[in-house]
Amino acid sequence: MITRHQLTRLIRGFEMRKWALLAVAALAVVACGTSSSSGPTTGSTITLGAPLGLTGSLTKESTLTKQGYDLWLDWINAKGGIVVNNVKHPVTIKYYDDTSNANQSAVLMQKLITEDKANFLLGPYGSAATATDAAIAEQNAIPMVEANGAAQSIFNQGYKYTFGVLSPANKYLQGVIDLALTLTPRPASVAMLSADDNFSLEVANAVVAYATTKGMSVAVFKKYKNGTTNLTAEVQAAKAVNPDIVLNSGHLQEAIAINKAAKEQKLNAKLFAYSVGPSTPDFIAALGKDANFVFDGSQWTPQVKYTPAFYLTVAQYVAAYKAKYPGLGDPDYHVAESTAACLALERAIENAGSLDPKKVRDALAGLDVTVFFGQVKFDARGINIYKPMVVEQIQDGVHHTVYPQDIADAKPMYPTPAWDQR
Amino acid sequence: MIARAASIDRWRRLFVIVGAILVAYALLAPITSLDAAQSANVPLLADRLWFRIATIIAMFVVMATAWNIIGGITGYAAFGNVAFFGIGAYTTGMLVAKAKWPFLVALPLAPVVAAAFAALVGLPLLRLRGHYFAVASLGVGVAVGELVQNIDYNGQPVFGGASGLFLPIFAIDNRGLFFFYLMVAVAAVAIAVTWRVLRSRFGYGLIAIRENEEAAAVLGVNTTAYKVAAFALAAALTGLAGGIFSQWNVFINQDNAFPIEYNVQMILMALLGGTGTVFGPAAGAVLLQLLIQFLGGSLPISVDIPFVSVDARPIVAQVILGVLLVVVVIFVPRGVIDFFGGSSRLSWSYLRQSLRETSL
Numbered sequence: 190m191i192t193r194h195q196l197t198r199l200i201r202g203f204e205m206r207k208w209a210l211l212a213v214a215a216l217a218v219v220a221c222g223t224s225s226s227s228g229p230t231t232g233s234t235i236t237l238g239a240p241l242g243l244t245g246s247l248t249k250e251s252t253l254t255k256q257g258y259d260l261w262l263d264w265i266n267a268k269g270g271i272v273v274n275n276v277k278h279p280v281t282i283k284y285y286d287d288t289s290n291a292n293q294s295a296v297l298m299q300k301l302i303t304e305d306k307a308n309f310l311l312g313p314y315g316s317a318a319t320a321t322d323a324a325i326a327e328q329n330a331i332p333m334v335e336a337n338g339a340a341q342s343i344f345n346q347g348y349k350y351t352f353g354v355l356s357p358a359n360k361y362l363q364g365v366i367d368l369a370l371t372l373t374p375r376p377a378s379v380a381m382l383s384a385d386d387n388f389s390l391e392v393a394n395a396v397v398a399y400a401t402t403k404g405m406s407v408a409v410f411k412k413y414k415n416g417t418t419n420l421t422a423e424v425q426a427a428k429a430v431n432p433d434i435v436l437n438s439g440h441l442q443e444a445i446a447i448n449k450a451a452k453e454q455k456l457n458a459k460l461f462a463y464s465v466g467p468s469t470p471d472f473i474a475a476l477g478k479d480a481n482f483v484f485d486g487s488q489w490t491p492q493v494k495y496t497p498a499f500y501l502t503v504a505q506y507v508a509a510y511k512a513k514y515p516g517l518g519d520p521d522y523h524v525a526e527s528t529a530a531c532l533a534l535e536r537a538i539e540n541a542g543s544l545d546p547k548k549v550r551d552a553l554a555g556l557d558v559t560v561f562f563g564q565v566k567f568d569a570r571g572i573n574i575y576k577p578m579v580v581e582q583i584q585d586g587v588h589h590t591v592y593p594q595d596i597a598d599a600k601p602m603y604p605t606p607a608w609d610q611r
Numbered sequence: 612m613i614a615r616a617a618s619i620d621r622w623r624r625l626f627v628i629v630g631a632i633l634v635a636y637a638l639l640a641p642i643t644s645l646d647a648a649q650s651a652n653v654p655l656l657a658d659r660l661w662f663r664i665a666t667i668i669a670m671f672v673v674m675a676t677a678w679n680i681i682g683g684i685t686g687y688a689a690f691g692n693v694a695f696f697g698i699g700a701y702t703t704g705m706l707v708a709k710a711k712w713p714f715l716v717a718l719p720l721a722p723v724v725a726a727a728f729a730a731l732v733g734l735p736l737l738r739l740r741g742h743y744f745a746v747a748s749l750g751v752g753v754a755v756g757e758l759v760q761n762i763d764y765n766g767q768p769v770f771g772g773a774s775g776l777f778l779p780i781f782a783i784d785n786r787g788l789f790f791f792y793l794m795v796a797v798a799a800v801a802i803a804v805t806w807r808v809l810r811s812r813f814g815y816g817l818i819a820i821r822e823n824e825e826a827a828a829v830l831g832v833n834t835t836a837y838k839v840a841a842f843a844l845a846a847a848l849t850g851l852a853g854g855i856f857s858q859w860n861v862f863i864n865q866d867n868a869f870p871i872e873y874n875v876q877m878i879l880m881a882l883l884g885g886t887g888t889v890f891g892p893a894a895g896a897v898l899l900q901l902l903i904q905f906l907g908g909s910l911p912i913s914v915d916i917p918f919v920s921v922d923a924r925p926i927v928a929q930v931i932l933g934v935l936l937v938v939v940v941i942f943v944p945r946g947v948i949d950f951f952g953g954s955s956r957l958s959w960s961y962l963r964q965s966l967r968e969t970s971l
Contacts, residue, residue, distance in 0.1 A: 244926060285908055285909075286908070288907070290866075290870075291864075291866055291867050292667075292860070292867050292870070293907055293909070295663070295860065296660075296663055296664065296667070296904070296907075296909045297908070297909055299659055299660045299663045300660050300909050302659070302660075303658045303659050303660040304658075304660055316774065317775065317862075317864055317866055317867070320775060320777070320862040320864075321860065321861075321862050321867070323862075324780065324860070324861035324862055327780060328780060328786060329659070340774045342774045342775070342777060345777075346777050346779075385761075386773045387768065387772045387773030387774040388773065388774070390772075391774070
C-alpha cells in the first residue's frame with residue numbers, strides 16, 4: 190500500500206518534472222528565437238600577423254609555434270569567428286618567413302602592420318626576435334601576444350603592448366624546489382651545474398636564490414661553457430659535497446652528459462632535476478633505464494589537469510593535435526603555449542567588445558582566465574607569472590607529471606635509489 | 612672614336628638625370644607621411660615599411676662606401692668590418708642604456724671608439740697581405756662579437772650578455788622619418804668623404820699602395836700610417852651607422868650587431884657597384900639590398916618566382932645572391948657603375964673581354 194504521504198511526494202515529483210520539462214521547452218523556444226532573429230552576423234575578417242623562422246636555425250621550434258597557432262585558427266573559424274558585440278569576425282593569420290633572423294623579423298612585423306593591416310600580432314619564436322618585434326609593436330601601438338620569448342628583460346622595458354603567456358625564465362626550476370619541500374626525507378643541500386648562456390644563468394641564479402630562501406644550503410654552484418659535452422669535472426665537484434639535490438640548468442646534450450657522469454662516478458643524490466632535456470623523447474632514447482627518476486621543469490605537459498573556461502580540455506587538445514598532425518606524437522609545450530597566446534588574444538578581443546588596438550590592449554592587461562594551458566594572467570610588465578611551471582618525472586621510461594599535486598597524474602618516486610641498487 | 616665618346620657623354624648625362632630624379636623622389640616621398648601633408652590631402656607615397664627598408668638600404672650604403680675606402684681604394688680585402696658596426700652599436704647602446712646619456716650625445720662616440728679600435732688592430736693586421744689579411748680580419752670580426760657577448764664582471768655580463776641590450780625608445784615625433792634622414796645624412800657624408808679622399812694626396816697614396824705597395828714606399832708614402840688611417844676612416848663611418856642602428860632598432864645583441872653575413876654583403880655591394888669609385892658602392896648597396904628585401908618577401912610588390920614555392924624562397928634567395936657574386940666577379944669586374952658614366956658600355960664584347968681577363 191502506498192501511504193498518503195508517499196503519494197503526495199510522487200505527485201509532487203511528477204509536477205516538478207513537468208515544470209522542469211516546460212521550462213526547458215520554453216528555453217529552447219527562446220534560444221531558437223534568438224538564433225533566427227537577432228543571432229550574430231558575420232563581420233569583417235580579423236587579420237593576425239606573425240613572422241616565424243620557417244627556414245633557418247629555428248625551423249623546428251617555429252614550426253611547432255605555427256602548429257599551435259593553426260590549431261586555434263581551425264577551431265575559431267569552425268565556430269564562425271571571434272564574436273565582438275554579437276558580430277562574428279572570421280580570422281586569418283598572415284605568416285612570413287623571417288629565416289630565423291631577428292632583423293628580418295622586424296621588417297616583416299612592420300610589413301604586417303603597414304601593408305597587411307594586421308589588427309593584432311602574434312609573437313615570433315625566440316627571445317631575440319621577440320625583443321626586436323616588441324619594440325615594433327610598441328612604436329606602432331598594436332598589441333602583440335607572444336608565447337616563445339621567456340627572457341625577463343623583454344618585459345622590463347616598460348612596454349605596454351607586449352604580453353607573454355608563458356612563465357618567465359626565473360620560474361623554470363622553482364617548482365622542483367617546491368616539490369622537494371614536500372618530500373621525506375626532506376632534502377637540505379643543492380648542487381647547481383649551469384651552462385653559461387644567459388637564459389640558463391637566469392634560470393640557475395633564480396632557483397639557487399629561491400632554494401636559499403627556503404632554508405636549503407647551496408653546496409656548490411658550477412658554471413660550464415654552453416655546449417660542453419664532457420662534464421666529468423663538474424660532476425666530480427658535485428660528488429665532493431655529497432648533495433641531496435643535483436640541479437642542471439642547460440640543454441639536452443649537457444643533461445645527458447651529467448646523467449652519464451653521475452652514474453660513472455656513483456654520485457648518489459636523492460633527487461636529480463634538469464631544466465631542459467628530460468622532457469624530450471631523445472633523453473630517454475639516449476639513456477634508457479638510466480633516465481628513470483630524473484625530474485624536469487616544463488611549461489606544460491599533456492598530463493596536466495586544468496579546468497578550462499573555454500576552448501578544449503587537455504585531453505581534447507591532445508586529440509585535436511593528433512588528428513591534425515598525425516604521426517608526431519603528443520603536442521609539446523611549444524605548441525600548447527602558442528595556442529594559449531591565441532586564446533588570450535581571442536578572449537581579450539571579446540572582453541574589449543571592440544577591434545580597437547588600445548581597448549584590446551587594456552583587455553589583455555586585465556585578462557584572467559584559465560584554459561587547457563593553465564591560468565593566463567599578466568603582471569604589470571605583461572608576463573604571465575601566475576601559471577606555475579610543471580614538474581615532470583621519468584618513471585619506468587614514461588613521462589609523468591608529479592607537481593603541482595592538483596594537476597599531477599602520478600606521485601613522485603623518491604628518493605632516487607643509489608646507482609648500484611637499480 | 613669621337614662618336615663613341617659622344618655616346619658615352621649622352622649616357623652619362625642620362626644617368627645623372629635619372630639618378631637625381633630617383634634620389635630626389637626617395638628623399639622627398641617620406642615627407643608625404645607627415646600629419647601636415649596628410650591633412651592637406653597629399654597622396655601617401657611612402658609609409659613606415661618603406662622608411663624601415665629605406666633606412667636599411669642607407670645603412671648598407673654607408674657600410675659599402677666605407678668598406679670601399681679600405682677594400683676598394685687601398686686594396687686590402689677587409690672581411691671583418693662588421694666588427695666596427697657592432698662596436699659602434701654597442702658604444703651608443705651602452706652609453707644610452709646603462710649610462711643614460713641622450714642619444715645624440717652618445718652617437719658621436721660611436722665612430723671615435725670604432726676608429727680607435729681599428730687603429731689598434733690595424734697596426735698588426737695591416738702588415739698581412741692578400742688572403743692572410745682577409746682571414747685575419749674575418750677572425751677579428753667574429754672575435755669581437757664573441758667577446759662582447761661573453762665578458763663578465765663579478766659574474767654579471769658587462770654588455771648585456773646573451774640577452775642583449777635594450778635602449779629606451781627614442782622620444783621624438785615621426786621617429787621613422789628621423790632615423791631615415793639621419794642614416795641618409797651619414798650615407799651622404801660617407802660618399803662625400805670618398806669623393807674628397809680620391810682627390811687628395813692621401814687618396815693618391817692609398818691608390819699607390821693598392822697598385823704596388825713597395826713602389827709606393829720607395830716613393831715616400833708612409834704606407835703603415837696611410838693604411839691604418841684608411842682602416843680607421845672606414846671603421847669610423849661603419850661605427851656611426853652602427854650607433855644609429857642601435858637606437859633605431861632599440862634592441863641589440865650579438866646576432867644583430869655582429870651579423871657575419873653583413874661582411875659578405877658589403878663587399879658584394881662594392882663589387883657589384885664598382886670598387887674604388889665614389890658612387891659605385893652606394894649604387895651596389897641600393898641594388899643589392901632591394902634585391903635581398905625583394906627575395907625575402909618584405910617589399911609590397913611581390914612576384915612569384917617560377918618553379919619556386921613560397922617556402923623555398925629564402926633558400927633560393929641565398930643561391931641567387933651566390934650566383935650573382937660569381938657572375939659579377941667574372942663578367943663585370945669594374946662594377947655596374949662602369950656602364951653609367953664610366954668608360955664602358957654593356958655589350959657582348961665587353962663581357963667576352965672580361966671573361967678572357969679573369970681566366971687564368
